[in-house]
Amino acid sequence: MDKYFDFFNKYNDYYMEIAKDQFQKLHIHRKIEHSKRVYKIAVEVARKLELNEEEIRLVGIASLFHDIGRLPQFFQYNTYKDSKICDHSLLGIQVLEQEKILDDLSSDEKRMILEIIRLHDYKELPSDLPKKLYDYVSIVRDADKIDWMYSMVNIIPKLSEKDQAVFYSNKENKNFISKKVVESILNNQVISKKDMDTIDELRAAAMGWVTSFIKCPPSYEIIKRENLIQKTFNLMGDTKEKQVIFDYVRIWINRL
Ligand SMILES: [Fe+2]
Secondary structure, eight states, X not given: XXXXXXXXXXXXXXXXXXXXXXXXXXXXXXXXXXXXXXXXXXXHHHHHTTOOHHHHHHHHHHHHHTTTTHHXXXXXXXXXXXXXXXXXXXXXXXXXXXXXXXXXXXXXXXXXXXXXXXXXXXXXXXXXXXXXXXXXXXXXHHHHHXXXXXXXXXXXXXXXXXXXXXXXXXXXXXXXXXXXXXHHHHTTOXXXXXXXXSHHHHHHHHHHHHHHTOOOHHHHHHHHHTTHHHHHXXXXXXXXXXXXXXXXXXHHHHHO
């Protein structure tokens, strides 16, 4: 993995160097640290699932690079919002192709890693994926979401109001949770990013990932071990919606 970490570190250093201001530096740095943690979580899940060493390396490379496109994205557009001109997954694939960092892998491994990166942020995976790709991408997707939950509990609350505002659009009514968000969670559906307007909707959606998005049994163990559902709940405003969601998710996770 040394070669991949060397490239990862050099690429990150370059963007930290050219970042235009403190705001960019903070958010680029946040993404770098996110990728490092996602790598660790993904490798832990892969080991618990008893993947072999080659498979663990593949999942490790994909998880380390899954958000590499976030750096040029934030540098250029000052936002994490994906659009047709700037999908961070596709941008990441372009970076890895241009830098030829995966070219000494077998063509199958390279294709698999690029596919994992392309699919990592899909709301739902296509139903016709080959089994191995489905398994590997599920590990990276779980690790990505677990770290989001971790960040929401441990990192985002420590940011200034301005820096937190990158994550949600409705700042006036922070604790509002729409009916649509509650219903989606109670129906085990993944909530679209466009339906998360307030910080508590973001937190509610994160709790809801447990019943909809997360796929690997060791991922549930990590969420329980880190007490992420309770800690997310504790940060939310005092609304009946959060209680309904919490009760539903808590029963679900304790059944596993
Ligand atoms: Fe991503």
